[in-house]
Structure formats: structure tokens, C-alpha cells
Amino acid sequence: MSKTDTSTAAPAPVTASKTFHSCNPAQQHLFAVRPGVSVEDALEIASCLLASALRTVRGAAMEHDDEALFGAVFQLEAVKAVVDAAGLAAPTENQEGGE
Structure with a gap:
């Protein structure tokens, strides 16, 4: 790299705070994703x-032969595929359902 090159790498993306899991009638959230964690992690x-x-x-769907559970399997597979396809997650061959 030349001494005149002033470009710098963009900072790695990090998480924002996101609450989840309502726990009472007031719908207060009990848990949260913490801000500042690398998106890759x-x-x-x-x-x-x-x-x-x-x-x-998948195990419950097969054991009970339940159409709703098989639908949930499809939805989980779809979401996992999106996460894995983001190119930031661990290699899919090391994870259940990987190709």
C-alpha cells in the first residue's frame, strides 16, 4: 500500500439493542440483545x-406427525438459511441442517 493511500477499513458492523420476551401483563421485556456485539459473532x-x-x-414433528410442526420446521429452515447465507455465520457444514 502506498504512503498516499488514506483509505481505512470500514468498522465492522455491530448489534443494536433489541428487547424481547414479554413477561407480564404490562408487556415489559425481560431480555435484550446487547448493543455493540459484532454482527459476525x-x-x-x-x-x-x-x-x-x-x-x-423436527423431532417433535416426526414423532407426532403434526402438519403445524412440519410447517414450523420449514420456517426454521428458511430463517437459518438466511442467517447462514449472510456469509458471516460459522460454516454451515459444522451445523445441523447445513449443506
């Missing part, structure tokens, strides 16, 4: 959580 954890949920729901 957050997506890797999200992919692992989705793989776990997918395994659980």
Missing part, C-alpha cells in the same frame, strides 16, 4: 440457536 450464535430449535421441532 451474533449471527454465529443465532445460527447455533436455530440449529438447536430446528432439531427439537
Whole structure:
């Protein structure tokens, strides 16, 4: 790189605060995604959580032969595919449902 090159790498994207899970009649949120975590790390954890949920729901769908649960399997597969396709999550071959 030449000494006159003044370009700098863009900062890595990070998470914003996002609350979830209402826990009472007032709909107060109990949990939150913390701001400032690298998006790469957050997506890797999200992919692992989705793989776990997918395994659980797929097992229940097969055990009970339940159409609604098979629909949930499809939805989880779709969301996990989007997370994994973002190119920031861990390699899909290391995770349940990967190609």
C-alpha cells in the first residue's frame, strides 16, 4: 500500500439493542440483545440457536406427525438459511441442517 493511500477499513458492523420476551401483563421485556456485539459473532450464535430449535421441532414433528410442526420446521429452515447465507455465520457444514 502506498504512503498516499488514506483509505481505512470500514468498522465492522455491530448489534443494536433489541428487547424481547414479554413477561407480564404490562408487556415489559425481560431480555435484550446487547448493543455493540459484532454482527459476525451474533449471527454465529443465532445460527447455533436455530440449529438447536430446528432439531427439537423436527423431532417433535416426526414423532407426532403434526402438519403445524412440519410447517414450523420449514420456517426454521428458511430463517437459518438466511442467517447462514449472510456469509458471516460459522460454516454451515459444522451445523445441523447445513449443506
